[in-house]
Amino acid sequence: MMDVFFIERDPYAPIRHCYPVSKILYEGKSEYQEIMVIESPHFGKVLVLDGVAQCDERFxxxxxxxxxxxxxxxxxxxxxxxxxxxxxxxxxxxxxxxxxxxxxxxxxxxxxxxxxxxxxxxxxxxxxxxxxxxxxxxxxxxxxxxxxxxxxxxxxxxxxxxxxxxxxxxxxxxxxxxxxxxxxxxxxxxxxxxxxxxxxxxxxxxxxxxxxxxxxxxxxxxxxxxxxxxxxxxxxxxxxxxxxxxxxxxxxxxxxxxxxxxxxxxxxxxxxxxxx
Ligand code: AG3
The missing domain is CATH 3.40.50.150 (Vaccinia Virus protein VP39)
Known part of the structure; x- marks a missing residue:
């Protein structure tokens, strides 16, 4: 099985954070930003705005x-x-x-x-x-x-x-x-x-x-x-x-x-x- 990762788009961070993705649950675009919800093993659902993780169910x-x-x-x-x-x-x-x-x-x-x-x-x-x-x-x-x-x-x-x-x-x-x-x-x-x-x-x-x-x-x-x-x-x-x-x-x-x-x-x- 292929591993799929979401790589965070934080322009200020000197490293790239990535989360394993088991499923993309939602992808949309509002008037202000891109909104995504992914399912990630260990973290649960993660809310992502403009490519940056905002919060995950677990933490x-x-x-x-x-x-x-x-x-x-x-x-x-x-x-x-x-x-x-x-x-x-x-x-x-x-x-x-x-x-x-x-x-x-x-x-x-x-x-x-x-x-x-x-x-x-x-x-x-x-x-x-x-x-x-x-x-x-x-x-x-x-x-x-x-x-x-x-x-x-x-x-x-x-x-x-x-x-x-x-x-x-x-x-x-x-x-x-x-x-x-x-x-x-x-x-x-x-x-x-x-x-x-x-x-x-x-x-x-x-x-x-x-x-x-x-x-x-x-x-x-x-x-x-x-x-x-x-x-x-x-x-x-x-x-x-x-x-x-x-x-x-x-x-x-x-x-x-x-x-x-x-x-x-x-x-x-x-x-x-x-x-x-
Ligand atoms: N708001 C701040 C999230 C900042 C994340 N930044 C980052 N990963 N570079 C979180 C909203 C939660 N209510």
Missing amino acids: EFIYHEFISHVPLFAHPNPEDVLIIGGGDGGALREVLKHKEVKRAVLVDIDKQVIEVSKKFFPTMAVAFEDPRVIVLNEDGYKYVQDYEQEFDVIIVDSTDPVGFAHVLTTEEFFKYVYRALKDDGIYVGQTESIHYHADIVRRVQKSLRKVFPIVDLYTAVIPGYAGYWWTFSIASKKHPVREPSRDVNIQTKLYSADMHRHAFLPESFYQKILSG
């Missing part, structure tokens, strides 16, 4: 727990949460585990990603059924411009910062995010691999530092992404972020108070990353 929980629970537990009372991107529903599912959350707005420009997730990834898309959820298919960059003092936590769960997602990592965008957050609000965004995309990590961290008083970086190992330590850039108006501010009173597979603390890099290594 998506790691990414989604860390992008959601670190900012939500750093915040003492996250009632209003905005997710930009995240059309698969994985981050939303984690956010909704917090009983403090009264309203979760998900703004994903691409309706088709949500539809594909509902069809192929029911364990993530289940989140869309929750009555606290508002889904908008709009441009997230434009959406935040309309709000002031509105959200406790803003999560940017976007594709890589190439093409239409690039604007979500600019200083101009972070100024709007700052304004859309309440006085003690917290922002988080996925910022690629510390080993393979260090320039992107540095650029985003520098832009955030121009806007927010507290900026930090934490990591998680996501087996489905090429690059070992995957980074999340976090920025806060007031609350410290390295410790949870509340009891971890929800069901998770990996995230815990200890994992929260350990996800942050030692100061000396962090400074080294920042200075290049």
